[in-house]
Amino acid sequence: MKKRFVAGMLSFLLAACLLCPFAALADETQETLTEQKKQAQQEYEDAKKQLAALQSQTSATKGQIGQLEGQIAEITAQIEAVTAAKQEAQQLVAERRNTEAAAVEALNQKQAEYDASLAQCKTQMGAMQMLDSGGALAYIAQAKSLYEVLTFSETLRQMSAQNSATLTRLNDEADALELARQAAEAATAEAEAAEAALAEQEAQLNDSESQLESALQQANSALSAQQAAQEAQNLVTKAAQAAYYKAIAELDAYNRAQGDKYGANLHFTSLDFGNPLPGHYTITNTFSSPDPWGKPHNGTDFAAGNGTPIYAAADGIVSVARSHSSYGNYVMVTHGRADDGNLYETLYAHMSSYVVSAGTPVAKGDLLGYVGNTGSVWGAYGGYHLHLEIRINNVRANSLNYIPH
Secondary structure: OOOHHHHHHHHHHHHHHHHHHHHHHHHHHHHHHHHHHHHHHHHHHHHHHHHHHHHHHHHHHHHHHHHHHHHHHHHHHHHHHHHHHHHHHHEEEEEEEEHHHHHHHHHHHHHHHHHHHHHHHHHHHHHHHHHHHHHHHHHHOOOOOOHHHHHHHHHHHHHHHHHHHHHHHHHHHHHHHHHHHHHHHHHHHHHHHHHHHHHHHHHHHHHHHHHHHHHHHHHHHHHHHHHHHHHHHHHHHHHHHHHHHHHHHHHHHHHHHHHHHOOOHHHHHHHOOOOOOOOOOOEEEEOOOOOOOOOOOOOEEEOOOOEEEEEEOOOOEEEEEEOOOOOEEEEEEEEEOOOOOEEEEEEEEEEEOOOOOOOOEEEOEEEEEEEEEOOOOOOOOOOOOOEOOOEEEEEEOOOHHHHOO
16 A cells, blocks of 8 residues: 555656646646636627617617607697698688678679669759759749649658668668678688688698608618617627637636646545645635625635635645636646546635645645635635635536535
């Protein structure tokens, strides 16, 4: 058993020595791929924001178009109603004008009748005046009897009374016809004013409709441009998404290849992991539980005091020892393939500092670094904690299923 252990350690150290010259290059390559992934992710997020802005703009324009179409439909109905009312008003104006013309014609006829009667009266009055100036005495002198004289006098009186009554009647009828003409004239003016008001309203509505139709045309043109921009941005977003997914795949493939490289000559005889913080921790966040951003947590958080030592959970080779925007100072140890054929790795994040470098062979319980709060941290205890991940074939798993706690 002792010989087997010594042989295994010699193989372990030989692999470490062979891999050490490539550790710095590996770190640099991983950093480059990580930065490419970060940049691709940012470009994808920016593209999605621009697409969302264009979609919002397009939606707003569609709403504006719908509103304009509703206003045009409403004003078109108003125009139809006003046009129908104007046509009725025009018909009424024609009728009122005919009534007024008939009243004027009747008044003119009555005036002609009055003038004829007046002329006849004047003729009769002229004859009577001639009799009064001497002709009457001659007539009386020739009369054969008193009855004839009296009859003549009565005839003159009746003629005068009849003429006076006729003129009075004709004058009264003319006055009535004049009142009728004035009423017809007023009614015509009222109808014409109503027609003019409706015509003005119709013109205003037509002008408003023209403005709305112009605005609708502009909105439709804007919508076409926005939809074209949205379609183009959709292509840009899909391309950015593809680039982001490609960057993720390249980084994952590289990490997987690195794990395979470091683990090629390593072999577990068991899955005997130890606790990296024996007796000095409080578990504050578990695997898959939501983080403050609502995303599933990728590991297990062990809260501990600043500077608490962190130890390797099992034998292996340090495959990564570097600083990261999210993990902060972190170390990854590749443990090799276990009897189940799977490749196992552990990751220790948010260290205040680490004491190993990529390519360094470590044994279970060796010091890796110290608890800190570097990178993206939150929570109690000032954020000081160890973020521990266990990866099987480069897929994160629940470390509490393997680490004693």
